[in-house]
Amino acid sequence: MNIETLFINENQSVLEAMKHIDVTAKQILLVVENNKLKAIITDGDIRRHLLRGGNLEDKVKDIANYKPRFIYDKDKNNAQELMKKWSILSLPVLNKRFEIQSVVFLKDYEIGRDHSVNAPVVIMAGGLGTRLHPYTKILPKPLIPIGEIPITEHIINQFMEYECNKFHLIVNHKRNMIKAYFSDAEKDYQLEFHDEDIPLGTGGGLSLLKGKVETTFFLTNCDVLIRANYKEIFDFHKQNGNKITIVAAYKHLTIPYGIINMDSKGEIATMIEKPEYSFLTNTGFYVVEPEVVDRIKDYKAIGFPDIIEQQKSLGEKIGVFPVSERCWLDMGQLEELEEMRKELGV
Template identity: 80%
Template sequence: MRILNIETLFITEDQSVLEAMKQIDATGYQILLVSENNILKAIITDGDIRRHILRGGKLEDRVKEIANYNPKLIFEKDKDKALELMKKWSILSLPIVSESHEILSITFLKDYEIGRKFPVSAPVVIMAGGLGTRLYPYTKILPKPLIPIGEIPITEHIINNFMEYECNEFHLIVNHKKNMIKVYFSEAAKDYKIEFHDEEIQLGTGGGLSLLKGKLESTFFLTNCDILIRANYKEIYDFHKQNGNMITIVAAYKHLTIPYGIINMNNIGEIASMTEKPQYSFLTNTGFYVVEAEVLNRIEDNKAIGFPDIIEQQKGLGEKIGVFPVSERSWLDMGQLEELEVMRKELGV
């Protein structure tokens, strides 16, 4: 992997965590080099930002408060050992510096090489029964799970991502055009187990899980069939387990700029304040979860319900609901036609 201008990865200590998050999203390299006069002082990764947020840190905080001032690096004279060291240390990137710590370049290791070293082997449930109305007219011909992204359907991309972490047991909850989905996967060459669960009526994004009662006994991944999460699934799973969560929501930070001046009024009809093109950052539900099997037994049979409502029910019962934040670019959603093209471009297909 090569970047045309390494300076796109440079950031200063006094910039904000929000600026770092946006820069990581824009570059897509999951790392920034904290530098001054081209001298490496520290690094900051998407993992550093995530841990900061989970500790209750603010996006307005400075980079210097969360940066790693003792990073892994390699001197130019030893750069032929970079690949070996990245695998040894289980890291995705390694800055190459001179003896005076001047930044010369950076080398990268592909995510999948890291992922294969740390299997999860958890079952995966894919909610594949929706009508796909937002993708009409494509879904007039094909069910949403079979909409192609490049040469293979979105569902196959999802399965391939999980297979990198040795997840090879898949459960598809199907309804709309379900026979087409079954035929496709019956004919596809595969080295994983797939089981279909038929909804007789539309049960929403959560109600279909009642069909899995007695069939899943362990912690499982749950995902919608129109999204891809590009993150370390082992890290998500371990976070869920270590925190004793009943459900963990993978949530993506979104950054939104209102393209207008926003006016606030007082109670006598006068202007109180005005903000020109304000920016907002917030976490949004991606439709990707880690779930304990006990949740299945608490879902009413043949009743339509969304999974967010199930989360609220579990929270009301006193269960712990965790949030694992990922960057905006880590979440690809093809739920709308314009986003479908974005996903294709991001995946290079």
């Protein structure tokens, strides 16, 4: 990758920066003037800006870090050690004239191992997976392979990086196949199954956990993988006193047509050529307080979004933790399944 692909103008919008970060997948952009490093902006800077109520239309210069950490070219051999010390994922390299030479990177997991969360994880693994036919005619969705291991094992491995080692799987469709796979698998974590004898939706199955999950827990669908800092998500949830925190991904959609609005006389009011929209979408990944489980009715089908609305109507605080579109891998449909395999390099 050419380093210039990481350059951004400080007068560009936060939305443009977010899209640029998604394309490069490096979590950092450089504001450079006359080839000299002026500032940096990271996906974390963007997320903190949005959580403070900032707008996507604001400028990069409003949130960029104009006093970034960097190293000189002669100190490049110490880059990995310094990034671990400073808990950062990337580090610009400059020459003695302060001109940008390169950027060195530290993989997420190397920092993640030092960020213990140690919270239980509930995986909703009971759905029919009808959108993944014909695969799910043979295998249950939790066992669909992404490379050499099933999606559920990828999810578990991601949580294990944050020392989450107690897992609850709510199972229904082809449950015996799921249990048989994990009974044979070598594992250094605890795994408990909960049988959903009748379909209870994406939320009703949590009623099976009453008295079994008594601390703040992660909840995830079995067809999504979130590539973000789980410690940061968990801490955000606790610090804000949320009853539920929704991890939501920014999606950017361009309508490939000119959109026409009419007035009451049947005449053209406005015409917008190929409008672009940005919005937050629910990823199916949450942090939840155990009291939520206690309020769910037994043996009644309900979606988790409906549970969120119920909690909100009771005056409970529901938080949103935004991530970029590239942080969310979803295999809910066949084309998305192939995209996940490509992203994970398997």
